[in-house]
Amino acid sequence: MEINSFLKLEYKRWTLGNLILSLLILLPLFTLLYKFIFFDGSSFKHIFENLIFDYTINTFYLTLITCFFSLIFGIFPAWIISNYNLKGRLFYDLLLFLPLSIPSYIMAFTYSDILSFTGPVQSFFRDNLPQISNFLNKDFLQIEFLGILLALALFPYVYTASRISFSYLGSNYVNLSKNLGLSSFQTFFKVILPLSKPAILSGLFLVIMEVLNEYGAVKYFGVNTYTTGIFRSWFSMGDPDSAIQLACILLFLVLFLFVFENKSNSKKKFHFKVNSKIQKLNSIGKGKNFIFHLICFFPSFFGFIIPFCYILFNSISIIEKTDLFELLKLIFNSVGISVFSSFLIIIISIIFLFTEKLTKSKLNSFISQLISLGYAIPGAVISLGLIILFSGIQNNFFSITIIGSFFLLVYAYIVRFLAVGISPIKSNLIKQPDSLNDTAKNLGLGPIKIFQKIQLPISKLALISAFTITFVDLLKELPITLILRPFNFDTLATQTYQFAIEEMLIESSIYSLFIISIGCIMLLILKRNLNKDLDVS
C-alpha cells in the first residue's frame, strides 16, 4: 500500500513535468491560435472567394495520388521481401529503404530535369530515334506526375512499417489461413492486410504529413495547395491572418486524421507475441519470379538508383569548381546541428512516452498526441510563430538576441520533428505488454529504475531507429533553417536550395549528393540493426 501511494505521488510529479514540457512545445502553436481567434476577417474573404476551392481540390488530389502510389510501392515489395526467397532479396530490402535519404524537392527537381526537353532522355531520343522523341516531348510538370514523384520519395515510410509488421506476424497466421483453404492471394488480402492495418496507416500518416507540408516541389510544379497558400498570403500579401486561417484548416485536417488513426488502431488493439515463430521463406515459382522482381525493382530503381546516379554524375562534372573546404564546413554544420537536435528530440520523446506508458493516464496519452501536431504545420509557419513569440519576450525583458540564435533554431526543430522521433518509439511501446511494467512496479521499482532496467534495453532498437529517422529528416530540413539560422550558418540543405532556386541544378548537385550519402550511411547502419531484429541474419 505504501509503495503504491508513493508511486502515485511520483507519477503526479511526472505528469506535471510532462504538462510543462508540452506547454513549452505547444507555445508557438498557441501563438498561432491566439492570432487565429483575434483576427479581422476581411482579407480571408478574398481567399475564400477566389482560391480556397483550388487549394482544397489540389491538396486532396495530390495527397490521394501520393498515398495511392506510396501504398503500391510500399506494401507489395514489403510482402515479397518478408515472405519469399527472392534472389537479391537483401539488396532490394536496402534499396527500398534508401529513398528516405532524398529530400522530396530534390527528387522533383531532378526528375523534371532528367525528363525536360534539354534533359538526357529527350536529347538521346531526339538524336537517335526521332519518332519516339515526339511521343516523349510532353509537359511533365503535371500534378499526377508530381504525386508519383512524391510517392517515390516517401513510400519507404509505408514500406518500413509494413515490412516490420509482416515479419512480426510470423507464420502462424499464414499457416492457419492456408489450412483453412485460403489461397496465398486471399491470405494476403483477407488476413495479413487487415492485421497490418495499424502499422500501414501509421506509415501512411507520415506520408500524408509530408505531402501537406511540401512547398518547394509543389511550387515548382505550379500546384497550389494549402501550404503554398499559406506562404502566399503571409509573405507576398503581408497578411499573416489569412495565412494563419489556412494553417488552422491544415491543423484541423490533421487533427481529424489523428482521431481517425487512433480509432482504427484502438479497435484492433492486440500485442504481437514477440517469439511467435518466424516465418520460413517460401520459394517462388518460375512464372512469379519475374513479376516479383519487377515489383521490387521498380520502386527501388526509380526511387533511388536513377536520382542518385544522376546527381552523382552531375557532381563529378562540377567537382573541380567546388570549394572543398566550404563543403567540409557545410557537412560539419549539417551533421552537428542534426545530431544535437535529434538527440534532444529523442530524450523528450522518451520522457513523454515513458510517462504515458507508466501512468496509463488518459491525460498523458492525450498530451503525447497533441505535441505531435507540430509535424503538420509548415516549418516556415512554426518559425514565424516562434519569432512573434520571442520578439515579444526579447523586446520587453532582455537586451540580448534570441532570434537568430541556435537555441531558437533547435527549439523550432523540436516543435516540428518531435512526431518523427515519437512515432517509432511509440509503436514499439504499444507492442510491449503492460505486464512488464506492472510487475516491475509491484516489485517496488521507481520510474527511473523501470526505465533503466526494463524499457531502455528492450526499446534500444526503437530508439536507434527514432534517432536515425529524425536525423535524416533534420539533414533534409529547409524552411526552418532558412529563416531562423544565425549569421554565416549554412547547411547542405540551404546551399542546395540556394543553387536550385537560381536554376543552377548542376551546381547544387554536389551538396545534395552529400545530404543523400550521409543519410544513406545512417539508414544503412539502422537497417543492419533492424535486420538483426527481423528475420534476416
Add this chain to the structure above:
Amino acid sequence: MKKIILLLLVTLSISCNKKNLNEVNLYSQRHYNVDKKQYENFEKLTGIKVNVVKANADELIERLKNEGKNSPADLFITVDAGKLYKATELGLLQKIDSEIINKNVDPKLMDPNGFWIPITFRSRIIVYSKDRVKKEDLDTYEDLANEKWKGRILVRSSSNSYNQALLSSIIANHGLDLALEWSKNIVQNFARDPKGNDRDQVKAIAAGQGDLAIVNSYYIGLLLSSEKEEEIKAGKSIKVFFPNQGEGQTGSHINASGIGLTKNSPNKLNAIKLLEYLTSIEAQETYVNTSFEYPANPNVQPHEIVKEWGDFKKDSLDLNNLGKFREDAILIFDKAGWK
C-alpha cells in the same frame, strides 16, 4: 526538464556575446556565388568582417519587423525593389547619405526618397521562337493580350515576385481596370498552366509547347553559358525582344536588386563603406560578369552576351511603385485566374 533549462541558459549566455566591433551584418535575399566573392574582397580591402543571413525577402522583413530595435542587421538586400519599398513603408530603413554612392550610381535608378540604393538591375523581357514568331509581330506587354497569341504564351506562376513586379508596373502605368483586363486576356492566351522557373519557359519554347515567354533577362545569359550543350542549344533556339520600345511607349519593365540601411543599424559606418564598395567600378564589374545582370554604375559595361542584345529604353517608373501596387497585383492575378 533540467537539461532543457540548462540548455536554455547556456544558449542564452552564448547569444549574449554578440558585440564585435569591426563587422557588418547583412540580411540578404541574394545568394549567388558572386556575392560571397564580393564580401571576401571587401573584407580583404578593409578588414571589416561581413556576416550574412540569407533567406527570402519577405521572411527577412518579418524577422526585421519583429526584432525591432534589437535587430543586429545593418543592411537589407533584395532582388526586388518592391520589397525595399515594403521595408521602407514598415519603417525598417533609414536614409542613406553618401557622396560616393551618389556619384557611383545612375540617378534614374535611385530611390527618390533616399532609403535604398540599387546595385544591379534586370529587365523582364519577351523571348520568342526563332522559327514560329516573326519579330515584326511583337510589340508591347499590352499587345500580348491580343487574340493572335492564343495558346502561345509561356510564363511562370503568379506567386513569383518578378511577375508581381511586372503587373505592379502595368497597374502604375495604366490603372487597375486595364491591368485586370490584361491579366484575364493573358490567361486566355496561356500555352499551358503556369509552372516551372524562367529557364523552364525557354525550354518549353524549344520543345514547341509555346511560342513566346516572359522571362528575366539574365536567365538567358545563364542558359547560354550553361555547362550543358543541350541547354545552350535551347538558348540559341530563341531570340530576345525588348517590349514597349516605340515612340510614346513606356519602355521595358526593369527591376533593381538593391540594398537598404536598417533603421537601427549598429554598424552604420561599416555598412555605408560596404555600399560604397559594392557600387564601385571594381565590384560592379564582378557582378556583371558572373550574374549577367545590368550594372547600376553607368561607367561599367554589361557582359558580352548581354551587350549583344543591344541597348534598350527602360521604363522610367519610380521603382517604389513595384511595391506600392504589389497587393493589388496579387489580387488581380487571383481574380484573373493566373495560377
